[in-house]
Amino acid sequence: MSSFIGVIAVAVCVACWELPGLIKRKRRKEIFLFIALLLIGTGLYGALTLHAKIPNPFLLIKAVFDPIMS
Amino acid sequence: MSKSISKDNGKISARQFMILIILCTIGDSILILPTIIAAASKQDAWITMLISMAMGIGVGALYGWLAMRMQGTNLIAFVQQSLGNAVGSLVSIVFIVYFVYLHITLTSEMSQFMTTQLMPETPNNAIFILFISVVIIAYRLGVEAFARMGELLFPFFMLLFIFMVVLLIPQVEVDKLQPIMANGMLPIIKGVPTAFAIPFTELIVILMLVPHLSGEKKPLKPFLIGTSIGGLFLFITVLICLLVLGANLMETKYYPTFILAQKITVGNFLERMEAILTFMWIITVYFKTLLIFFALTKSLEQLFRLKESKMLTVPLAMILLVGSVVSTPNIVIYNEMIKHYWSMFDLTV
Amino acid sequence: MTKPIEHASDGTNQPISTDVLLSADIEQNINTILKDLGGSDDVIIRQIRSVGSTALAAAVVYIDGMSDAAIINTFIFDVLMRSMHHASDYSEHEAAPEELAEKLLSGIGSIRSVHEMGKLYQSLLSGEAIILLNGSDHAYRADIRQWKGRDVTESTNQTSVRGPRESFTETLRVNTSLVRRKIKDPRLWLETIAIGRITKTDVTMMYLNGIAKPSVINEVRSRLNAIDIDGVLEGGYIEEQIEDAKYSVFPTVFNTELPDNVASQLLEGKVAILVDGTPNALVVPTQFVSFVQSNEDYYQRAVYASLLRILRFISGFISLLLPSLYIAITTFHRDMLPTSLLISLAAQREGVPFPAFIEAVAMEVTFEILREAGLRMPRAIGQAVSVVGTLVIGQAAVEAGIVSAAMVIVVSVTAIATFTVPAYSMSIPVRILRFAFMGLAASFGLFGIIMGLFTLLLHLCSLRSFGEPYMAPLSPFIATEQEDALIRMPRWLYFKRPSSSQKSNRNRQQKS
Numbered sequence: 001m002s003s004f005i006g007v008i009a010v011a012v013c014v015a016c017w018e019l020p021g022l023i024k025r026k027r028r029k030e031i032f033l034f035i036a037l038l039l040i041g042t043g044l045y046g047a048l049t050l051h052a053k054i055p056n057p058f059l060l061i062k063a064v065f066d067p068i069m070s
Numbered sequence: 071m072s073k074s075i076s077k078d079n080g081k082i083s084a085r086q087f088m089i090l091i092i093l094c095t096i097g098d099s100i101l102i103l104p105t106i107i108a109a110a111s112k113q114d115a116w117i118t119m120l121i122s123m124a125m126g127i128g129v130g131a132l133y134g135w136l137a138m139r140m141q142g143t144n145l146i147a148f149v150q151q152s153l154g155n156a157v158g159s160l161v162s163i164v165f166i167v168y169f170v171y172l173h174i175t176l177t178s179e180m181s182q183f184m185t186t187q188l189m190p191e192t193p194n195n196a197i198f199i200l201f202i203s204v205v206i207i208a209y210r211l212g213v214e215a216f217a218r219m220g221e222l223l224f225p226f227f228m229l230l231f232i233f234m235v236v237l238l239i240p241q242v243e244v245d246k247l248q249p250i251m252a253n254g255m256l257p258i259i260k261g262v263p264t265a266f267a268i269p270f271t272e273l274i275v276i277l278m279l280v281p282h283l284s285g286e287k288k289p290l291k292p293f294l295i296g297t298s299i300g301g302l303f304l305f306i307t308v309l310i311c312l313l314v315l316g317a318n319l320m321e322t323k324y325y326p327t328f329i330l331a332q333k334i335t336v337g338n339f340l341e342r343m344e345a346i347l348t349f350m351w352i353i354t355v356y357f358k359t360l361l362i363f364f365a366l367t368k369s370l371e372q373l374f375r376l377k378e379s380k381m382l383t384v385p386l387a388m389i390l391l392v393g394s395v396v397s398t399p400n401i402v403i404y405n406e407m408i409k410h411y412w413s414m415f416d417l418t419v
Numbered sequence: 420m421t422k423p424i425e426h427a428s429d430g431t432n433q434p435i436s437t438d439v440l441l442s443a444d445i446e447q448n449i450n451t452i453l454k455d456l457g458g459s460d461d462v463i464i465r466q467i468r469s470v471g472s473t474a475l476a477a478a479v480v481y482i483d484g485m486s487d488a489a490i491i492n493t494f495i496f497d498v499l500m501r502s503m504h505h506a507s508d509y510s511e512h513e514a515a516p517e518e519l520a521e522k523l524l525s526g527i528g529s530i531r532s533v534h535e536m537g538k539l540y541q542s543l544l545s546g547e548a549i550i551l552l553n554g555s556d557h558a559y560r561a562d563i564r565q566w567k568g569r570d571v572t573e574s575t576n577q578t579s580v581r582g583p584r585e586s587f588t589e590t591l592r593v594n595t596s597l598v599r600r601k602i603k604d605p606r607l608w609l610e611t612i613a614i615g616r617i618t619k620t621d622v623t624m625m626y627l628n629g630i631a632k633p634s635v636i637n638e639v640r641s642r643l644n645a646i647d648i649d650g651v652l653e654g655g656y657i658e659e660q661i662e663d664a665k666y667s668v669f670p671t672v673f674n675t676e677l678p679d680n681v682a683s684q685l686l687e688g689k690v691a692i693l694v695d696g697t698p699n700a701l702v703v704p705t706q707f708v709s710f711v712q713s714n715e716d717y718y719q720r721a722v723y724a725s726l727l728r729i730l731r732f733i734s735g736f737i738s739l740l741l742p743s744l745y746i747a748i749t750t751f752h753r754d755m756l757p758t759s760l761l762i763s764l765a766a767q768r769e770g771v772p773f774p775a776f777i778e779a780v781a782m783e784v785t786f787e788i789l790r791e792a793g794l795r796m797p798r799a800i801g802q803a804v805s806v807v808g809t810l811v812i813g814q815a816a817v818e819a820g821i822v823s824a825a826m827v828i829v830v831s832v833t834a835i836a837t838f839t840v841p842a843y844s845m846s847i848p849v850r851i852l853r854f855a856f857m858g859l860a861a862s863f864g865l866f867g868i869i870m871g872l873f874t875l876l877l878h879l880c881s882l883r884s885f886g887e888p889y890m891a892p893l894s895p896f897i898a899t900e901q902e903d904a905l906i907r908m909p910r911w912l913y914f915k916r917p918s919s920s921q922k923s924n925r926n927r928q929q930k931s
Contacts, residue, residue, distance in 0.1 A: 007388075010384075011385075011388075014384045014385070018384075029374055030382075033370070033374055033382065034382060034385065037382060037385035037386060037389065038384075038385040038388075040385070040389055041384075041385040041386070041387070041388030041389045041392075042385075042388060044388065044389055044392040045388045045389075045391060045392050047392075048392050184866055188751070188752065188864070188865065188866065189751055189863070189864050189866060191751075192863065192864075196862075196863070197863070197866065200863055200866070200867065200870050201870065203870075204870050204873050204874050204877075207874055207877055208873075208877050211877050211878070211880075211881040212881065214880070214881070215877050215878075215880045215881035216877060216880070218880035218881075218888070218890060219873070219876045219877055219880045222876060222880065222890065223876070345752075345865060348865065348866075348869075349869060352866070352869050356873065
């Protein structure tokens with residue numbers, strides 16, 4: 001639980017640090033991408049700390065390759 | 071004719087570029103490659119390495135030629151240019167995914183190594199966070215900064231490497247190489263793909279650095295020399311592993327080079343040498359990771375035509391961390407299969 | 420004949436505007452001066468009147484203690500009185516006292532005219548004597564400064580075994596002359612600016628024209644001109660304002676007290692900045708390696724100097740990393756030590772209640788306290804306190820069982836190693852970073868130290884000093900400069916000047 005809060009805290013900090021500058025310079029696309037990635041990142045990391053089951057990305061590769069290999 | 075919009079105008083010299091290539095080639099291979107090769111080719115692993123090295127230099131030449139054709143754009147921009155927007159973007163996405171996987175692999179290896187060998191009590195997460203923080207710092211400080219650092223650290227690395235090799239010579243037993251080619255060429259060929267793929271094809275990330283190369287110098291030369299030297303380092307490593315440890319030991323242990331370091335005896339200072347290897351290896355893995363991260367972030371920047379990408383670093387890091395953590399325990403065999411594929415894929419492009 | 424004036428401090432705080440001009444009436448001028456300076460009694464105003472004509476009057480204003488009163492008495496007054504006699508003989512010339520004055524005062528030398536009150540005050544308060552003439556709205560200033568300053572003595576902070584010992588003093592003119600004596604080339608140029616709204620301190624740039632890069636010179640000039648603060652009391656004020664990396668702990672401006680140091684850097688194409696009132700000179704641009712070099716290296720034999728430099732470099736590392744390494748190894752990586760050492764260390768740490776990190780931090784902080792105290796103590800006791808104090812306190816602490824003996828050794832060695840770095844400004848970042856590394860070592864062991872080193876290197880590699888990379892010649896590896904970076908090759912191998920100088924003027928000596 002505490003690590004979850006930690007993750008959120010870090011995400012908030014990063015947002016606070018980067019966003020004002022970005023908004024001031026009016027970078028629409030960057031803000032969009034930044035927030036998107038931040039949400040994904042926080043989400044994933046948060047889920048991790050809550051011991052949710054996140055699939056191993058290598059399984060994906062395995063799935064792609066097995067047909068090719070055989 | 072440069073379509074890269076980014077503001078980062080850092081310039082690297084040809085020599086710095088070459089050093090980055092060398093460090094990237096050695097990368098994580100110095101730690102995991104010997105095991106994999108030995109598993110396939112046993113005591114002929116050195117031949118495998120030799121062949122891979124030759125192929126690697128070939129790939130290096132290929133990349134160099136590609137780099138020349140890119141004329142100052144980075145990989146993604148080039149892809150978009152040559153294949154048109156739609157297809158180009160698709161391919162770029164594939165590359166980006168590739169980079170992500172690459173990055174995750176490397177960092178998993180690194181944290182695995184750290185936790186099993188050096189610092190068992192420290193949690194994986196913490197190690198990763200520390201490591202990636204320094205990577206982020208390097209990225210944010212710009213190309214010039216880490217290129218210079220590479221230039222500074224490389225002599226160190228070389229010295230330590232030579233030091234280690236020299237100290238091991240007394241323990242060399244040439245008959246560990248016998249019998250040569252006992253099983254024919256087949257095992258050797260089996261081992262080549264991985265040995266070739268991991269160090270050399272992953273070099274593609276360097277192509278993202280091309281716009282930063284200063285001057286009119288042809289990128290071909292640094293590529294050629296870089297891959298040769300990098301390959302040479304790896305070859306010597308494999309050779310020494312074989313000569314000192316023997317094929318069996320190499321196969322079974324996960325990190326044979328580490329064992330090598332432990333075997334060095336100078337008077338009474340037995341165990342100190344692991345630190346040396348650790349330092350060396352951290353340097354190479356760090357740079358390779360950094361280059362991959364750099365490639366990843368820059369590709370995103372290029373793909374979406376952003377003007378700056380420094381702020382993407384932390385969220386990216388978070389995602390990568392998750393990827394890295396869930397990937398362990400991973401099975402190394404998958405790695406080699408993948409790399410094989412990617413190398414072919416990349417050559418087609 | 421000064422007029423007594425009530426010291427009427429009315430609390431207004433206006434700086435004197437520079438646009439106010441002198442009037443032609445000498446009485447008015449004198450009154451203005453008295454009022455502006457608040458009738459301070461070190462302002463001496465001596466007036467002369469001609470017996471014959473009332474319009475012919477002159478006055479000399481100077482600050483007691485800053486001007487050479489003897490010259491005022493013998494020369495200025497003499498000349499003035501004689502000119503009065505002359506003028507009174509030619510009464511039709513009474514409207515042109517300036518010409519008269521100029522002709523006759525030229526005998527004193529270094530006479531310039533001044534028209535604005537602001538400039539007048541600047542000269543007056545710098546120690547020059549002001550000569551007022553009735554009927555002229557220009558005054559004349561004579562540079563006859565003389566005051567008591569410190570003699571040129573041996574440097575206390577930068578001692579040398581072989582080589583010149585003189586160090587700068589607090590007087591700007593003395594310092595510039597010390598440098599001039601070393602470089603007698605007409606290309607040694609000076610530019611002086613008065614910086615500081617209230618202190619108006621004289622700051623001089625010195626450089627060898629043709630050898631120093633014009634871009635650097637211009638950059639220094641513009642940065643100095645951009646400084647807008649109340650006062651400049653020491654080179655440090657200037658350093659802060661003009662340095663590149665304001666947030667870094669590493670100095671990007673070099674400072675020294677020795678004229679020969681400055682001269683040798685000028686020969687390499689750097690720019691020196693001398694500040695009136697402080698014996699410290701600043702030199703820009705600077706590199707990391709300058710802080711490992713000492714002037715003496717150039718006077719000793721090459722092999723010796725090279726070895727010493729390498730030694731200094733290594734001890735710099737030791738002073739930075741030794742406590743951290745100790746913490747890392749004893750906490751995380753015990754198996755790295757030879758068994759016998761391990762056993763004795765373990766035995767020592769038996770009764771110690773604290774983990775290695777706390778021990779280390781406590782000892783280091785104690786040492787820093789002692790060092791700071793040693794600086795302030797009277798000379799006689801100061802030296803003894805710092806190093807011996809740590810050892811003694813350490814010994815007592817060991818016997819009390821609070822720290823282990825190995826810790827005391829580590830801290831002492833670290834402390835001594837810190838002093839080998841010749842430049843004081845570099846020992847500061849080392850001391851600060853040492854603590855950071857200790858923290859990293861305590862949490863992540865060797866890995867932490869390595870990561871910390873990487874971060875440090877990255878930071879150093881990203882620094883620039885006035886446009887030149889900080890880590891040159893190591894980092895953009897300039898092969899021709901290696902002769903003078905970490906080692907010092909014999910002088911007959913020096914062919915080219917470092918890259919900090921102009922490209923057009925690189926050859927130091929002919930290849931024989």
